[in-house]
Amino acid sequence: MSESIIKMNNIAKHFERKIALSSLSFIINKGEHIALIGPSGAGKSTLLNILAGITNADSGEYLLDGKSIVNYQKRNIRSRKIGVIRQQFDLIASLPVIQNVLAGKLGEWGFFKSLISLLFPIEKETAARALNQVGLLDKMYEQTSRLSGGEQQRVALARLLVQNPEVILADEPVASLDPARAEDILSLMTELVKDKKQTLIVSLHSVEYAKKYFSRIIALRDGEIFFDLPSEHVTDSLLANLYALKGEAKDG
Amino acid sequence: MSESIIKMNNIAKHFERKIALSSLSFIINKGEHIALIGPSGAGKSTLLNILAGITNADSGEYLLDGKSIVNYQKRNIRSRKIGVIRQQFDLIASLPVIQNVLAGKLGEWGFFKSLISLLFPIEKETAARALNQVGLLDKMYEQTSRLSGGEQQRVALARLLVQNPEVILADEPVASLDPARAEDILSLMTELVKDKKQTLIVSLHSVEYAKKYFSRIIALRDGEIFFDLPSEHVTDSLLANLYALKGEAKDG
Amino acid sequence: MGKFLYFLTYYKKSLLTLLLILIFVWSLFSVQWNADLLHPGGGVTTKQIFQALLAPDLSPEILILALESTWITLVYAVAGMSIAIILAFFFGILASGVLSTSRFNLFAVSGFFRGILGFTRAIHELVWAWLFVAAIGLSPFAAVFALGIPYGGILGKIFADMLNDIPEEPIKALETAGASKLQTLLYGYLPLVRANIISYVMYRFECSVRSSAIMSFVGLGGLGYQIQLSLSDLQYDEVWTFLFFLIALVVLIDAWSNLLRKRMVL
Amino acid sequence: GTKEEGQDAEKEKDSKKTDAVFKIGAIPDQNAADLNRSMGELADYLSKETGFQVEYVPSVDYAALVTAFERGEIQLAWFGGLTGVQARSLVPEAEAIAQRPMDKEFHSVYIANSETAITKLEDVKGKSFTFGSESSTSGHLMPRYFMEQAGISPDKDLNGAPNFSGSHDKTYKLVESGAFQAGALNEQVWKSAIDEKLVDTNKVKVIHTTPAYFDYNWTINDVSEKFGNDAKDKVKQALLSINGEQEEIMSLFGSDSFIETNNDNYKAIEEVAKELKIIK
Amino acid sequence: MKKTLSYPKKKRSFTFVTFSVLSVFCLLAASWGYIFIAENASFFGLFTEENYLFAKKFLSSLAGIGDNDPAFTNKESWIHALKLTYETLQMSVMAAGFATVTALLTVIPADRNVADGTLTLSKRWYRWILFWIIRGIYVFSRAIPELVWAMVIVFILKPGILPGALALALHNFGILGKLFAEIIEDIDMKPIRNLASSGASNAQILFYGVIPAVMPKFLTYILYRWEVIMRTSIIVGFVGAGGLGQQFKLSMSFFNYTDITLILICYLILVAIADAISEGFRRAAR
Numbered sequence A, B: 001m002s003e004s005i006i007k008m009n010n011i012a013k014h015f016e017r018k019i020a021l022s023s024l025s026f027i028i029n030k031g032e033h034i035a036l037i038g039p040s041g042a043g044k045s046t047l048l049n050i051l052a053g054i055t056n057a058d059s060g061e062y063l064l065d066g067k068s069i070v071n072y073q074k075r076n077i078r079s080r081k082i083g084v085i086r087q088q089f090d091l092i093a094s095l096p097v098i099q100n101v102l103a104g105k106l107g108e109w110g111f112f113k114s115l116i117s118l119l120f121p122i123e124k125e126t127a128a129r130a131l132n133q134v135g136l137l138d139k140m141y142e143q144t145s146r147l148s149g150g151e152q153q154r155v156a157l158a159r160l161l162v163q164n165p166e167v168i169l170a171d172e173p174v175a176s177l178d179p180a181r182a183e184d185i186l187s188l189m190t191e192l193v194k195d196k197k198q199t200l201i202v203s204l205h206s207v208e209y210a211k212k213y214f215s216r217i218i219a220l221r222d223g224e225i226f227f228d229l230p231s232e233h234v235t236d237s238l239l240a241n242l243y244a245l246k247g248e249a250k251d252g
Numbered sequence C: 001m002g003k004f005l006y007f008l009t010y011y012k013k014s015l016l017t018l019l020l021i022l023i024f025v026w027s028l029f030s031v032q033w034n035a036d037l038l039h040p041g042g043g044v045t046t047k048q049i050f051q052a053l054l055a056p057d058l059s060p061e062i063l064i065l066a067l068e069s070t071w072i073t074l075v076y077a078v079a080g081m082s083i084a085i086i087l088a089f090f091f092g093i094l095a096s097g098v099l100s101t102s103r104f105n106l107f108a109v110s111g112f113f114r115g116i117l118g119f120t121r122a123i124h125e126l127v128w129a130w131l132f133v134a135a136i137g138l139s140p141f142a143a144v145f146a147l148g149i150p151y152g153g154i155l156g157k158i159f160a161d162m163l164n165d166i167p168e169e170p171i172k173a174l175e176t177a178g179a180s181k182l183q184t185l186l187y188g189y190l191p192l193v194r195a196n197i198i199s200y201v202m203y204r205f206e207c208s209v210r211s212s213a214i215m216s217f218v219g220l221g222g223l224g225y226q227i228q229l230s231l232s233d234l235q236y237d238e239v240w241t242f243l244f245f246l247i248a249l250v251v252l253i254d255a256w257s258n259l260l261r262k263r264m265v266l
Numbered sequence D: 001g002t003k004e005e006g007q008d009a010e011k012e013k014d015s016k017k018t019d020a021v022f023k024i025g026a027i028p029d030q031n032a033a034d035l036n037r038s039m040g041e042l043a044d045y046l047s048k049e050t051g052f053q054v055e056y057v058p059s060v061d062y063a064a065l066v067t068a069f070e071r072g073e074i075q076l077a078w079f080g081g082l083t084g085v086q087a088r089s090l091v092p093e094a095e096a097i098a099q100r101p102m103d104k105e106f107h108s109v110y111i112a113n114s115e116t117a118i119t120k121l122e123d124v125k126g127k128s129f130t131f132g133s134e135s136s137t138s139g140h141l142m143p144r145y146f147m148e149q150a151g152i153s154p155d156k157d158l159n160g161a162p163n164f165s166g167s168h169d170k171t172y173k174l175v176e177s178g179a180f181q182a183g184a185l186n187e188q189v190w191k192s193a194i195d196e197k198l199v200d201t202n203k204v205k206v207i208h209t210t211p212a213y214f215d216y217n218w219t220i221n222d223v224s225e226k227f228g229n230d231a232k233d234k235v236k237q238a239l240l241s242i243n244g245e246q247e248e249i250m251s252l253f254g255s256d257s258f259i260e261t262n263n264d265n266y267k268a269i270e271e272v273a274k275e276l277k278i279i280k
Numbered sequence E: 001m002k003k004t005l006s007y008p009k010k011k012r013s014f015t016f017v018t019f020s021v022l023s024v025f026c027l028l029a030a031s032w033g034y035i036f037i038a039e040n041a042s043f044f045g046l047f048t049e050e051n052y053l054f055a056k057k058f059l060s061s062l063a064g065i066g067d068n069d070p071a072f073t074n075k076e077s078w079i080h081a082l083k084l085t086y087e088t089l090q091m092s093v094m095a096a097g098f099a100t101v102t103a104l105l106t107v108i109p110a111d112r113n114v115a116d117g118t119l120t121l122s123k124r125w126y127r128w129i130l131f132w133i134i135r136g137i138y139v140f141s142r143a144i145p146e147l148v149w150a151m152v153i154v155f156i157l158k159p160g161i162l163p164g165a166l167a168l169a170l171h172n173f174g175i176l177g178k179l180f181a182e183i184i185e186d187i188d189m190k191p192i193r194n195l196a197s198s199g200a201s202n203a204q205i206l207f208y209g210v211i212p213a214v215m216p217k218f219l220t221y222i223l224y225r226w227e228v229i230m231r232t233s234i235i236v237g238f239v240g241a242g243g244l245g246q247q248f249k250l251s252m253s254f255f256n257y258t259d260i261t262l263i264l265i266c267y268l269i270l271v272a273i274a275d276a277i278s279e280g281f282r283r284a285a286r
């Protein structure tokens, strides 16, 4: 079942004079679970943004499910293929939980349906089922800003369940959580994704988690692929090299 | 040389109905390096604030260098005993780096001296030496807000060097840094402190770092001491218990 | 030279502050500072005004009149604000450019609407009032429009700025979930600015009450009209009564908006 | 009987087929409360006499009244000399129809606070000074004219720029209180203030009186379209037939009757205003 | 997995926010109702041919049509107007300056966090009394519009720039005081506590912690208020407090429409300049 879903060919991206990604190539198969690691500024977020179609690469080719990403300009079409989850600031804090979850349906709804739903939530069932899966059913009508960091992360997960894309991208989804909560979210995420055979690409700061929850690790450094290996082949010396400092003064 | 510097006896503290610390007792010797760990809401920050004299305990006895903390009401006297470092938010972002470093001298200076120094920094030498030690000499006149997170943490460290207290408290000093920078700061901190035989108490989220850089670990959970052991005696099963979830719903 | 630049950046804020202080000092030279500034009888008048402050006219007729004028003042303020909010909503969204799809659109459309908002708020509401009275006569609508137009400009600009200052992550997240521009407005921009915009509108409402009070100076009723009549008869005690009603109204709205800000969750 | 009159009025209204309100106004040159009361009564009187539904519209500002008159929102207005000229130049059909006997020979008085050493007009040089409204004939235009005739430039020779108090009542009150050392106002307001003991003559004194000029008048708008061709004559008759019986109304005007006047009487004022560059 | 879930019901409660929303609707209905019914105003009555003609006549008078010597083509009028513009500029700067100085002098005791001792980390009983007195003065001075202050002050001071500046300053003193106090109340306490823990006294905290943190915001507000003062300066002139406004009132009384146009042009230029300068300062201070 090694059918490829993402193909990247010589992807490059720079901001003003800063090169964020230089000539990246890799292939990702359907159903793979991938961790993206690397020091600050390595280009993880940039890569995920390109994968999500939020940022456009300067050059190179990006095929999503066999078709170039330019065929996915319409957001509601793209949203069925790819979903993104980041830290809690992805949610609209001033809306109730249920609205944030139902936002995963916006790609399917028209303008008036979404306007009405803002006042009288439609498809409550869908939202309830997703919230139940992440264990937050009782917070359905709570204001999102009142939830703790870990709970907000679960709400974002519930939104993705409602959106139900083929590929799920996550940028440091557990950076601000304590160890217990972080592991909780990661295991929940990998569990839920397995059911539906979705592809998962997650950037992480912690090598420990990357090894524990993901089968393949792609390491970036200075915008290049430093290594791309199955988790069990990643050695401590490789990691030490990956994170080696080039002198603090250079960052900032 | 096991002369005690901090003695805590049945210290308790609550906020409204919430018990943050319940009847804590321990002794810390001069020159010890201690890591404080525990899940979110365990009371780490509260304990550090009490140690720093910023918060007063509801009950119990706290002896600093043999005298009760009430004898240190005068801030400039206390500041020679105890210094605090937290995340970058602790600096005055709109002042230049040098002023933030020299603020460590405020306890010694009179009003007019400090007013003049705000316009024409005095004791530049002292500041320069401290900044050199943390490797930021070239950023002396930079606006503090322009520095990166890691650099700001170093500025806070430089201020402590100038203040030169006997005990240094740090609340999650590396929470927002990537692994390389986090380790860099922790090793720098423990290094500098060793030279002057200062006592160091640091709260951390990462058990890994706690074991690597500190000789003694105090673990808090629900406002009580869960364990207080030399680092090498801390086992994985102890840690698993420490962070065990009681159901997400209870936090936040 | 390098050293000079260094000096400039290090002391930039102090130098700017110094410059502002110097400009202020310059303005002080426009006045000849001597006893001549005061009317020979200024002292007497001051005394009379302060005596009246301690003994405002509390006779029933004046109180009823004050209550009535307070109501009219409030009516014009509320009506003016409702027009201002409608203007600000549409113009603010267009001026912020959050709905623009292309870069050209962004600059052309938002530039154009920012220009309109800038013009409407550049002219003081009393000048608008005078223009309207001259054009459509002494109709209550002259007062309502005169309030609504400049306030629409102010609110619209702030609204646009707030929309522009929103962190982009939640919006990006909505977009990746497949939301169209209009849907991001509904589910992202509007809920995110709601609390801020409401508290700003409340603050402006308080200002509009004061503005509505002075609309009378072009002949439109309200508290200002009574104040002007009493002042022209030199009845300082009545003036203070009316002023106390105005202050009470302002304090009430201020208290309301404070409470609302506290109760409203972000 | 009053009942019959009421019925007559009713009938007349019907015959004109008009339910438009006939609005009168007056320049706010005096105590606003008094003005409201007397003008209200005048409106009642005119309703009774002419059969129109007459209403008094208060105004806070001279220029605002002229503008309202121009827009046809006011049918009949009590103007000063200057505002009347302004109004009639904006509405060419408007006509001055009545004035008080005293308006043929009107005067302004210059007053000064008793504690100052001012005894004659020339003494106001270097003193603080207040006019009434800038649009007032007797409170600004003519006093300014005669000051210039006497060699005093109000913009240069006084202590500070001259103030515009807004009304005649306010002028003498400000001078009495000492807020200003000297001022100029309408002689008739001054006299009635003395009669009614509103002003303390120990504190204020008259230092000069101007020569005579034409002043206040009733000016009627172009009303034939709305109220019929005879409306102007009716109103004029009603005003001219006021006599001692309508004491309440006339107390405000400080007179007991109105006499006829016409636009030409005010040519001189227009000349003065042009000379002082107040109108073009 | 098509099992129906029993999800929670939305709880509805009558909160202060719902109360406010209801009151707003009542106020709206009452206000518009009053305007349409009690004042008998008709909106469509505005669009009569008569009104159109007046508006047209008025606008063409402003544009100087039919006037063979409009003020805005006359050199002397321009010189006079520019002199007044200059005066108005001085008046507005002076007003902003007075308001700032007085607000700065009073703002420290007017902060809630000073009164309750969280900022200074020490309590004094008299601080609350001082707090309420100063806050009361702020409310008093800002609730009274500039125009009313000006009307009172021209009784006391001779006509000119100073009464105008004072009237504007009195009103803005209350506004700036309140804004300043709110900024200090919202200050981030962490750096302050840290300064305290490195031994700074109250005065030192003020200079090293509070002032650097609030100064940029203060500057922004001062400049922003100055823009507003600029706009309002024309208003205080209406009652004789000097500057462009006084001339505006006189020209209105004498129906010199082109003069009014000229003054409005100068006024708009002034407002535009004020906007540009204050924007420039804010940029530079960033």
Ligand SMILES: Nc1ncnc2c1ncn2[C@@H]1O[C@H](COP(=O)(O)OP(=O)(O)OP(=O)(O)O)[C@@H](O)[C@H]1O
Pocket: A015, A016, A018, A019, A020, A038, A039, A040, A041, A042, A043, A044, A045, A046, A047, B178
């Ligand atoms: N919008 C931007 N404008 C300019 N430079 C940018 C922008 N976004 C990213 N960069 C730069 O591109 C490089 C890669 O950034 P990126 O955010 O992808 O790193 P990252 O691996 O996600 O780092 P972190 O772990 O800190 O999140 C960095 O040097 C960053 O400074």
Ligand SMILES: Nc1ncnc2c1ncn2[C@@H]1O[C@H](COP(=O)(O)OP(=O)(O)OP(=O)(O)O)[C@@H](O)[C@H]1O
Pocket: B015, B016, B018, B019, B020, B038, B039, B040, B041, B042, B043, B044, B045, B046, B047
């Ligand atoms: N000012 C306060 N008011 C009310 N409750 C408080 C306050 N400060 C702390 N608490 C409560 O006291 C408990 C201990 O808090 P503390 O901040 O010490 O935890 P912590 O161990 O530092 O957690 P974290 O790892 O999240 O920083 C928590 O339940 C917290 O909610």
Ligand SMILES: [Mg+2]
Pocket: A044, A045, A046, A171
């Ligand atoms: Mg990143």
Ligand SMILES: [Mg+2]
Pocket: B044, B045, B046, B171
């Ligand atoms: Mg903490």
